[in-house]
Amino acid sequence: MRAAFGGPRLLLRRLREVMAEQVSAQDRLDKIVVLIAANMVAEVCSVYVLRVDGTLELYATQGLKREAVHLTVMRAGEGLVGLVAQTADPLNLSDAQEHPQFSYKPETGEEIFHSFLGVPILRGGNTLGVLVVQNRAHRKYEEDEVEALQTTSMVLAEMIASGELSALAPPGQEPAARRPLRIAGEGLAEGVGLGYVVLHEPRILVKQLIADDPNKEMSRLDEAVEAIRAEIDDMLENEDVARGGEHKDILEAYRMFAHDRGFMRRMKEAIATGITAEAAVERVQSDNRARMMRQTDPYMRERMHDLDDLAMRILRQLTGAKSPTASEDLPENAIVVARHMGPASLLDYDRTRLRGLVLEEGGATSHVAIVARALGIPTVGQAENAASLADPGDAIIIDGATGEIHLRPTSDVETAYAEKVRFRARRQAQYAAIRDKPAVTKDGVEVRLHLNAGLMVDLPFLEETGASGIGLFRTELQFMVANSLPRIAEQLDLYRKVLDAAGDRPVTFRTLDIGGDKVLPYMEVIQEENPALGWRAIRLGLDRPGLLRSQVRAMLRAGAGREVRIMFPMIAAVEEFDEAKAIVERELTHLRRHDHRMPERVQIGAMVEVPALLFQLDELLPRVDFLSVGSNDLVQFMFAVDRGNNRVANRFDVLSPPILRALRSLAQKGHEHGKLVTLCGELASRPLEAMVLAGLGYRSLSLSPAAMGPVKSMLLELDLGRLETLLTRLIDEPKAGVSIREKLRDFVEAEGITF
Numbered sequence: 001m002r003a004a005f006g007g008p009r010l011l012l013r014r015l016r017e018v019m020a021e022q023v024s025a026q027d028r029l030d031k032i033v034v035l036i037a038a039n040m041v042a043e044v045c046s047v048y049v050l051r052v053d054g055t056l057e058l059y060a061t062q063g064l065k066r067e068a069v070h071l072t073v074m075r076a077g078e079g080l081v082g083l084v085a086q087t088a089d090p091l092n093l094s095d096a097q098e099h100p101q102f103s104y105k106p107e108t109g110e111e112i113f114h115s116f117l118g119v120p121i122l123r124g125g126n127t128l129g130v131l132v133v134q135n136r137a138h139r140k141y142e143e144d145e146v147e148a149l150q151t152t153s154m155v156l157a158e159m160i161a162s163g164e165l166s167a168l169a170p171p172g173q174e175p176a177a178r179r180p181l182r183i184a185g186e187g188l189a190e191g192v193g194l195g196y197v198v199l200h201e202p203r204i205l206v207k208q209l210i211a212d213d214p215n216k217e218m219s220r221l222d223e224a225v226e227a228i229r230a231e232i233d234d235m236l237e238n239e240d241v242a243r244g245g246e247h248k249d250i251l252e253a254y255r256m257f258a259h260d261r262g263f264m265r266r267m268k269e270a271i272a273t274g275i276t277a278e279a280a281v282e283r284v285q286s287d288n289r290a291r292m293m294r295q296t297d298p299y300m301r302e303r304m305h306d307l308d309d310l311a312m313r314i315l316r317q318l319t320g321a322k323s324p325t326a327s328e329d330l331p332e333n334a335i336v337v338a339r340h341m342g343p344a345s346l347l348d349y350d351r352t353r354l355r356g357l358v359l360e361e362g363g364a365t366s367h368v369a370i371v372a373r374a375l376g377i378p379t380v381g382q383a384e385n386a387a388s389l390a391d392p393g394d395a396i397i398i399d400g401a402t403g404e405i406h407l408r409p410t411s412d413v414e415t416a417y418a419e420k421v422r423f424r425a426r427r428q429a430q431y432a433a434i435r436d437k438p439a440v441t442k443d444g445v446e447v448r449l450h451l452n453a454g455l456m457v458d459l460p461f462l463e464e465t466g467a468s469g470i471g472l473f474r475t476e477l478q479f480m481v482a483n484s485l486p487r488i489a490e491q492l493d494l495y496r497k498v499l500d501a502a503g504d505r506p507v508t509f510r511t512l513d514i515g516g517d518k519v520l521p522y523m524e525v526i527q528e529e530n531p532a533l534g535w536r537a538i539r540l541g542l543d544r545p546g547l548l549r550s551q552v553r554a555m556l557r558a559g560a561g562r563e564v565r566i567m568f569p570m571i572a573a574v575e576e577f578d579e580a581k582a583i584v585e586r587e588l589t590h591l592r593r594h595d596h597r598m599p600e601r602v603q604i605g606a607m608v609e610v611p612a613l614l615f616q617l618d619e620l621l622p623r624v625d626f627l628s629v630g631s632n633d634l635v636q637f638m639f640a641v642d643r644g645n646n647r648v649a650n651r652f653d654v655l656s657p658p659i660l661r662a663l664r665s666l667a668q669k670g671h672e673h674g675k676l677v678t679l680c681g682e683l684a685s686r687p688l689e690a691m692v693l694a695g696l697g698y699r700s701l702s703l704s705p706a707a708m709g710p711v712k713s714m715l716l717e718l719d720l721g722r723l724e725t726l727l728t729r730l731i732d733e734p735k736a737g738v739s740i741r742e743k744l745r746d747f748v749e750a751e752g753i754t755f
């Protein structure tokens, strides 16, 4: 093996000195390449930096012709340097010119060099550039030389990420490290947010890269990993594994990785090159993330996320950084960027300063998304890699309707969005102006608009939106954001406050809808193959009636002297409704017997979420006081499409005859039996869909607060008679499976309806 001159530790020490010198960015780079070349006994050392336009520019070289600096530019994927950037993997060749992707740049004079070692300059898994050493002789670089060069590249990564090099480049050709980025996510809660990045779990900045004593660093790593292993074992042994919000299988995966020999070996090899334990964890993790980004298998990606989490834990252990808590000093206009987040964490943030939320994971029906919508916080989910790409304090714009994220936006984008925000504010003012108007169509039909709610924070929206009442109060939200099972007194207190806030407006409480994807952090997780079809909602309530009984009691007591409306989720058979209703009757008897003040009136209803119920309506309707259609679940079961699975969620359009025929006959049955049928799924919150529901005969909808203005404005401009004629034709046409959305859009446009 060709011994490196002075070894990697000496090189790192020298680099540290150069980094501290008060010199220009170019001088610093020039010195760095000289040092690396000398240390690696290489005739060439060059640094290529990835630019915003996706090309790689030669920024400094020792050994190639100096005229080529800032002149040689490789296209994305071009040549060996492009290949290293593209794959984010080292490339080690004894004869570069024989490689099929070798691309000759005459201005560099590199034809005399044969061996080539290129490593990506990575930060948080993103490639910022490429570091290359070359020699005249044919030789393959040793494994430890590759390691050493990778470690050295971390210093360059910090330098590029600091923005120091940006001043050297003309506009449009700056280093890409801090370039404006557009990330396409999924809109989870409407609204546009302009602000500055706050990382939910701030990245731990490794300040000390270079170690003084490698042996000490090895022990530090061992101790940290040992502590983490013990911590994981503790958590796993703790019977109530779910309490900390960590699920057992995740912990099992952590444990597996914490004992993984390959993972440890790679960190130790990194330490052996002269860096600190924390820098070694970061090095290994950066490689892992780069690989993760190229990984398409969702299972593997998930595992890599676990590994990433584990690395964070080790880093925290090593640096003594505190576990992430919601930032005490939240800036004005904060946009929180998180990999994932539970609903309770969101509530920890100061609502008045929060302008938006970005999640790498999380779909429309995740709990945090439900809470974000309830709070009216613009939210984008499925934002790939957002938490690694964003730095705290970066300007960011998010659009919760389209799912678009602009990180470090250009001034054009900023102007366009500022205009959008102004436009929305104008629309908001228009909506406020129709707040007190009843939602009556042009031809005189009223559709009552109620709110979907679930938390105290929703209550002010009753006044703000002029809603007719609360059509769906999701009681499980109180349970989901709590750290332990809310006691009956707490439930009673919430229900009373809700009824007080509503005054004479009706409130429909839905009994606990947990199970499936709605997991309570403090309850044992039951493994089911198909949770959406499993032990959830009323099934759980009837099998374990204690919880349901106490909840019903709290509702009835809260409703003393007023009307109480209770509905049951996921009813699949008439008998289930009978059983649930019997619980209410039993509780009423109990209250009467104990001389409690009774509600003035009790109305009991069922949610229609299971298709089987559509074929029991003649039996069900005489028994209920009302029905409410949970279209989120009903549609997922009718199309057999998981509502949270993005791969299939958009496969079918709700606005197509099969669903609309079912919804129409449901509304008709309700009319025939003289029972109110409301629709409270997300469908009612989308103006075009809400228009169709009115056309199908729905006279009561329950929607999210933000949708109230657009839906009412649509209804005020609607000629319902004309829509009904069109719908009859479209729904009964023989092309049954096809979306009728476009035709409805044409109708909206021709009628001049705005929303």
Ligand code: PEP
Pocket: 472, 474, 513, 609, 629, 630, 631, 632, 633, 634, 680, 681, 682
């Ligand atoms: C629904 O399924 O449409 C519904 C309103 O219930 P949730 O979204 O809470 O499951």
Ligand code: MG
Pocket: 569, 609, 630, 632, 633
């Ligand atoms: Mg549902």
